[in-house]
Amino acid sequence: MTEDLQGLLEKINRDGVEKANAEAARIVEEARAKAAAIVKAANEEAAKAKADAEKDAAGYAERAKTTIAQAARDTVIMVGASVESMLKKLLEENVDKTLADPKNVAALTLEAVKGLTGEAEVAVPPALAATLKAQLASQKNVTVVTDETLGTGFSVMLEGRRVERAFTGEAIAAELAKRLRPDLAKLVKA
Numbered sequence: 001m002t003e004d005l006q007g008l009l010e011k012i013n014r015d016g017v018e019k020a021n022a023e024a025a026r027i028v029e030e031a032r033a034k035a036a037a038i039v040k041a042a043n044e045e046a047a048k049a050k051a052d053a054e055k056d057a058a059g060y061a062e063r064a065k066t067t068i069a070q071a072a073r074d075t076v077i078m079v080g081a082s083v084e085s086m087l088k089k090l091l092e093e094n095v096d097k098t099l100a101d102p103k104n105v106a107a108l109t110l111e112a113v114k115g116l117t118g119e120a121e122v123a124v125p126p127a128l129a130a131t132l133k134a135q136l137a138s139q140k141n142v143t144v145v146t147d148e149t150l151g152t153g154f155s156v157m158l159e160g161r162r163v164e165r166a167f168t169g170e171a172i173a174a175e176l177a178k179r180l181r182p183d184l185a186k187l188v189k190a
Contacts (some may be wrong), residue, residue, distance in 0.1 A: 020156060028113055038077075047177060082106065087180065088174070088177045088183065090168060091173040091177055092169055092173040095169045095172045095173045096151065096152045098125075099168075099169050099172075100152055102128050105124065105132060106131070106132055108154070108167060109132060109142075109156075109167075113139060113141075113155075113156060116142075116158070117141075118141065118158060118159065119158075120157065121143045121144075121158075122145070122155070123155045123156075124144060125151065125153075125154075126148065127147075129144060146154060151168065151169060153166070153168035153171070154167050155168065171188040
């Protein structure tokens, strides 16, 4: 009976060890499966995070490109406006200088009233009135009057002062600037 008992104990021991080994193998396999699932989920999450980061980076790069393009456009516009302002000021200074000379104003006035059949009144700044009256004396249909509001240049009034054409420094410079603006814009953008 001792032998039977010994056999029984060995069998119980073997069965216990086998069960313990099977349980250990099952636990190890379960742990491996869980570890594989965790690694797979982590890899998927990392891939998703990488894809999101790449997408965000591409979006940031595109926005940066757009911002740079807008800044460049704004800079070109600012430079163009600055150059246009400088050109207009330079034009005004040079036109005013030219229109301060009575000979130039007389020549321009004669050209402006040439061919007029009706009466014309030419308004000039006080500093030019006497000289222009003398130079335009041969023009019987032209009357020279003084206008305190004119800085430089002159204005011609026709049809009983209903139609006026200004040939002031400011008006001539503005017209020249307007005509030069398209060419200036091409130069600034080039």
